Amino acid sequence: MIVQLFINDAIAFDVEAQILRDIEWRPPKSPHEPLVSRRHAIPPQFSTETVASQIPIEIWEKILRYLRDEPETLGIAEEVCRGWYMPSRRLKRSGGTKHVGGAEDNLTLSGDAADRDRKRSIAHLGTFAAMFAGRQLPRLSWLLIIGGEWRTGTIHDSVFLGLSTFRLITRLSLYDLTLPSATVFLRLICALDGLNELHVRNLRLLDRRVPPASRRWQPSPDLKSLRLSFWDQPDELGALSPDAELQTSSGYATISYLLAARNCSDLQQLLHHAGKSLNRLRLFPLGSLSGGGPYDIQPLRNSATLTAAREANTDFVLILGDDGLNSIGARDRELLTLLEPFSTTIPIGSRGIVENDSDLSCVAASGVPRPVSFLLPPFIMPVDIIPPTALKEDEMYGVWRTLGKEISLRRSDGVGGYSVGSGDTSRSPWCKSHQDSHAGDTQTPPSLVGSSEMALINPVSAAPTNATCGVHLSALGTFLLVFGSFTELSNFSPAACRIRDEGHTVYALIISSANEQDHSGMQIESCGLGYDIFRQTNSTLQNLRHIVSWIDKQPSLPDVFITSFPSSVLPDDTLSISPLLDATPTVIRIPAADLPYCDWMSSLTVQELRSKHSLHWHTPQVDISVITNDRPRSLSRLLASLSNARYFGDTPDLRINLEQTADVETLRMVEGFQWGHGRVFLHRRVIHGGLLIAVVESWYPHSNDSYGLILEDDVEVSPLFYAWIKMTLLRYRYGHAKESSSQLFGISLYQQKNLELRPEGRHPFNARNAFAAIGIADPSTPYLSQIPCSWGAVYFPEHWREFHTYLSLRLSESVWDMDQVVVPGVRSNKWTRSWKKYFIELVYLRGYVMLYPNFADFVSLSTNHLEVGSHVKDVPFEAYLRKKKLFLLPLIRLPESPSYETGLIDLPGRSLPPYALLPTLDLLGLHATDEDLLERGQRRRTELTGCKSTVGNQHDAFDLLCVGEAGLDTLRK
Numbered sequence: 001m002i003v004q005l006f007i008n009d010a011i012a013f014d015v016e017a018q019i020l021r022d023i024e025w026r027p028p029k030s031p032h033e034p035l036v037s038r039r040h041a042i043p044p045q046f047s048t049e050t051v052a053s054q055i056p057i058e059i060w061e062k063i064l065r066y067l068r069d070e071p072e073t074l075g076i077a078e079e080v081c082r083g084w085y086m087p088s089r090r091l092k093r094s095g096g097t098k099h100v101g102g103a104e105d106n107l108t109l110s111g112d113a114a115d116r117d118r119k120r121s122i123a124h125l126g127t128f129a130a131m132f133a134g135r136q137l138p139r140l141s142w143l144l145i146i147g148g149e150w151r152t153g154t155i156h157d158s159v160f161l162g163l164s165t166f167r168l169i170t171r172l173s174l175y176d177l178t179l180p181s182a183t184v185f186l187r188l189i190c191a192l193d194g195l196n197e198l199h200v201r202n203l204r205l206l207d208r209r210v211p212p213a214s215r216r217w218q219p220s221p222d223l224k225s226l227r228l229s230f231w232d233q234p235d236e237l238g239a240l241s242p243d244a245e246l247q248t249s250s251g252y253a254t255i256s257y258l259l260a261a262r263n264c265s266d267l268q269q270l271l272h273h274a275g276k277s278l279n280r281l282r283l284f285p286l287g288s289l290s291g292g293g294p295y296d297i298q299p300l301r302n303s304a305t306l307t308a309a310r311e312a313n314t315d316f317v318l319i320l321g322d323d324g325l326n327s328i329g330a331r332d333r334e335l336l337t338l339l340e341p342f343s344t345t346i347p348i349g350s351r352g353i354v355e356n357d358s359d360l361s362c363v364a365a366s367g368v369p370r371p372v373s374f375l376l377p378p379f380i381m382p383v384d385i386i387p388p389t390a391l392k393e394d395e396m397y398g399v400w401r402t403l404g405k406e407i408s409l410r411r412s413d414g415v416g417g418y419s420v421g422s423g424d425t426s427r428s429p430w431c432k433s434h435q436d437s438h439a440g441d442t443q444t445p446p447s448l449v450g451s452s453e454m455a456l457i458n459p460v461s462a463a464p465t466n467a468t469c470g471v472h473l474s475a476l477g478t479f480l481l482v483f484g485s486f487t488e489l490s491n492f493s494p495a496a497c498r499i500r501d502e503g504h505t506v507y508a509l510i511i512s513s514a515n516e517q518d519h520s521g522m523q524i525e526s527c528g529l530g531y532d533i534f535r536q537t538n539s540t541l542q543n544l545r546h547i548v549s550w551i552d553k554q555p556s557l558p559d560v561f562i563t564s565f566p567s568s569v570l571p572d573d574t575l576s577i578s579p580l581l582d583a584t585p586t587v588i589r590i591p592a593a594d595l596p597y598c599d600w601m602s603s604l605t606v607q608e609l610r611s612k613h614s615l616h617w618h619t620p621q622v623d624i625s626v627i628t629n630d631r632p633r634s635l636s637r638l639l640a641s642l643s644n645a646r647y648f649g650d651t652p653d654l655r656i657n658l659e660q661t662a663d664v665e666t667l668r669m670v671e672g673f674q675w676g677h678g679r680v681f682l683h684r685r686v687i688h689g690g691l692l693i694a695v696v697e698s699w700y701p702h703s704n705d706s707y708g709l710i711l712e713d714d715v716e717v718s719p720l721f722y723a724w725i726k727m728t729l730l731r732y733r734y735g736h737a738k739e740s741s742s743q744l745f746g747i748s749l750y751q752q753k754n755l756e757l758r759p760e761g762r763h764p765f766n767a768r769n770a771f772a773a774i775g776i777a778d779p780s781t782p783y784l785s786q787i788p789c790s791w792g793a794v795y796f797p798e799h800w801r802e803f804h805t806y807l808s809l810r811l812s813e814s815v816w817d818m819d820q821v822v823v824p825g826v827r828s829n830k831w832t833r834s835w836k837k838y839f840i841e842l843v844y845l846r847g848y849v850m851l852y853p854n855f856a857d858f859v860s861l862s863t864n865h866l867e868v869g870s871h872v873k874d875v876p877f878e879a880y881l882r883k884k885k886l887f888l889l890p891l892i893r894l895p896e897s898p899s900y901e902t903g904l905i906d907l908p909g910r911s912l913p914p915y916a917l918l919p920t921l922d923l924l925g926l927h928a929t930d931e932d933l934l935e936r937g938q939r940r941r942t943e944l945t946g947c948k949s950t951v952g953n954q955h956d957a958f959d960l961l962c963v964g965e966a967g968l969d970t971l972r973k
Contacts, residue, residue, distance in 0.1 A: 064088055096423040122148035126155040129162025136495035143764045149178040152527055157910045163191040171197040181207035189219055196222040306399060310386045321377035332421045349379025352419030365421025374404020377415040477559035478607035481508040488564050489531060491595040491898040497527035498602035507554050511536050527797060558585040559606050564592045586610040588617040589649040596898035597646055600727050603911040608735040621706050622652045625699040628713040629659040632666045634867055635713040645719050646902055651678035657698045692835045701797030708795045714867040715792050718891040721749050721861040723904055725794055728851060731912045739915045742954050743930060745799035745848040749792035749861035750850060754886055755925040757826040767854045774927050776919055778908040783848035783919040788839045792862025798955040805957035806842050815961050826923055845941050845960060849920060849932035856907060860889040
């Protein structure tokens with residue numbers, strides 16, 4: 001079965017199709033001109049379940065093949081059901097041709113040349129991939145993407161993850177397309193891991209540079225056939241699969257037939273009755289087949305938008321039209337993207353229409369919320385008020401007019417929404433544009449309602465306050481970038497462009513060398529990011545005046561200030577010189593050498609970048625603690641990897657902890673070691689303490705902004721390990737309150753490849769496979785686990801202090817005997833000399849969890865070389881290599897070019913997920929909820945202590961163990 005879906009290029013991304021049930025139908029000569037039927041017949045009714053509707057599609061196809069030699073009967077079948085048209089027509093043309101093994105000849109249906117030449121956005125591809133990922137189209141084997149343009153920033157990178165779930169797609173056709181780069185082209189192909197045929201015709205790549213092999217995604221090993229048409233330089237394909245047979249031809253073969261789109265309910269019925277047998281799909285932008293003004297309301301698209309929005313798992317949805325947020329001003333965009341809208345029960349937007357009897361009036365948005373009958377996109381609305389059934393579609397306003405009526409009927413005030421905006425109608429004169437676009441309509445276009453007329457329709461008495469609708473709660477912000485050269489700005493541009501694409505405002509300034517001229521309004525070619533250039537002078541004061549003058553000229557106040565200049569050149573108080581700034585923005589200083597590796601910064605919100613309760617990006621202080629004894633080569637490798645890492649302007653302290661038995665070579669090495677990123681401290685024990693004491697006493701926090709990275713000397717870190725730490729700390733410790741949890745005790749750099757705690761012994765583990773097996777939507781998500789990591793992990797201050805106290809009580813036997821089993825059924829109970837045994841006990845009793853990465857192919861931020869030491873015994877070499885292979889992981893390396901991504905945001909949605917969406921695993925690697933872990937710990941605490949009261953004080957080991965002052969006296973002794 002072959003279906004072509006005609007999809008509009010709206011940001012709302014809708015997929016709509018016609019169910020196979022209309023009888024008065026044959027292929028039209030144009031999209032709007034159906035042919036007249038030759039006969040009248042009773043069609044099969046698929047709107048309700050019947051015997052006919054329950055017959056699988058394959059059976060109908062076999063029936064038609066049986067009628068191959070009866071052309072008159074096939075002619076009737078063509079007109080009875082549009083689903084039979086193409087199979088019947090194909091069989092009539094084939095006549096007596098024999099079909100071997102059930103294979104069928106396929107014909108090509110294509111639009112005219114004018115249609116193919118019109119490049120329209122294929123932004124809806126991303127939503128298609130997300131909506132139908134691996135579920136409703138289980139037999140889809142051929143994907144065609146035709147006649148569109150993939151514009152930079154219009155499709156989220158998560159599209160590749162969605163496409164990767166279509167594992168049965170073996171054939172991909174890309175016809176008359178424009179893609180932003182060879183990288184996107186290769187990622188699109190490599191996302192389909194079952195691909196064996198690739199057909200390309202008239203493909204244009206805006207950036208033809210092929211990524212190096214080290215940063216190249218691996219295509220399907222079955223990709224053996226490549227066909228090119230009208231493409232002169234297939235070098236990009238040569239980088240894809242060297243074993244593939246490359247076919248070039250001026251012709252091409254396409255299999256498709258057209259189902260005209262009529263309404264969204266038809267799509268639902270189509271998927272219900274035919275989705276499981278659908279094996280070919282064709283995507284085509286509807287905008288390239290039919291015209292329309294910029295404010296045309298298309299009911300088909302809007303129905304599908306509400307259908308998709310109804311399934312959202314968030315509290316609010318932002319409904320976008322064809323022009324997204326581009327046609328409204330910055331302040332209006334802020335109001336639509338507030339973290340906490342001023343009303344939680346009604347749609348809010350800047351394009352409202354008041355309906356009085358049959359008269360319609362546009363509402364000029366202002367800072368005072370105004371009640372309206374209904375809103376046109378863009379607007380925000382609560383998910384729980386979206387009607388559960390399909391809405392009647394208005395000819396001019398689609399479902400939005402009906403939606404407003406439905407909402408108003410449920411409310412005592414009869415309001416269908418609120419119009420609110422900046423009041424700057426010069427930025428977005430939408431009412432006039434809307435009137436002009438409908439000037440020829442039979443319905444009367446809406447007139448403009450000014451503020452003087454609003455008294456007629458129940459004006460809201462008070463403006464929103466800062467507590468509910470103020471700018472400080474906005475998710476958007478203004479970024480100022482100041483760099484010392486075009487190269488620096490270009491290196492940072494992947495982050496800057498994505499920050500801007502997320503809706504933030506970005507202004508850039510280059511303070512150039514003396515041989516460059518002043519310029520304004522220049523742009524970064526890759527994404528159109530604008531920047532100004534000032535020529536640097538010999539006067540520091542004059543340079544500062546230039547910067548302050550430039551800041552004051554910007555139309556919005558800065559929230560974040562990013563620069564490559566050190567404080568000696570550009571002091572922190574520079575921004576306070578500006579008389580126009582009422583608050584000092586966060587200053588982020590990033591060394592020029594680190595700028596190419598900052599794409600991960602674009603995934604953070606303004607609130608996270610500013611740090612909680614502080615305007616200082618460098619507030620979190622990560623102390624690196626290295627534990628070593630007598631493995632100088634291992635230590636040398638670890639110190640080298642730490643020295644070569646990127647710290648993005650932070651200055652972490654390094655503490656090297658030496659055991660009393662450290663050898664001479666190790667002592668000589670550390671005495672000559674130079675740490676160029678912060679302070680370095682050496683500590684050597686005078687009495688041998690063993691690994692337990694060495695780890696536990698290697699670090700202690702000095703504040704709640706102090707974090708300990710604990711590394712044994714057989715560990716090696718990625719050059720980007722600190723970026724992972726920084727990104728996760730800012731999200732889950734310094735972001736919005738709902739993204740933090742007192743249960744999170746640390747961040748692992750190492751990916752789990754084995755489970756060590758199951759009673760039966762070591763067990764292989766793959767988080768992605770485990771998550772896919774239990775139905776988690778995106779198995780690539782980072783996750784939470786109760787297992788503490790000892791091969792590269794950051795520990796949080798509150799939990800490490802509590803662990804110190806817990807361990808002191810435990811070792812003193814003031815609570816239980818040393819042989820007391822605290823955690824039932826885990827192997828760590830046998831680890832008599834391991835600090836992890838006791839940390840696991842604390843984790844179990846508290847229900848604590850650690851964050852783990854989950855990148856593809858176990859790519860990690862740290863790895864363990866499993867060298868002989870306290871917990872690794874000397875064994876035969878071959879056995880040692882087999883065991884080492886179980887734990888050695890590939891590290892994330894620096895990209896070879898600034899234009900390539902670091903890989904750190906190869907995450908669901910290109911960002912760390914909300915904390916509430918992170919999957920949780922228990923000590924045995926089994927899926928659990930936070931509530932499960934807390935309940936288990938509380939129950940075990942009661943069993944061990946007899947204390948039935950709920951744990952009161954967070955991170956208080958005395959309260960946890962119910963020991964009170966007696967336990968404190970024990971520790972003092």
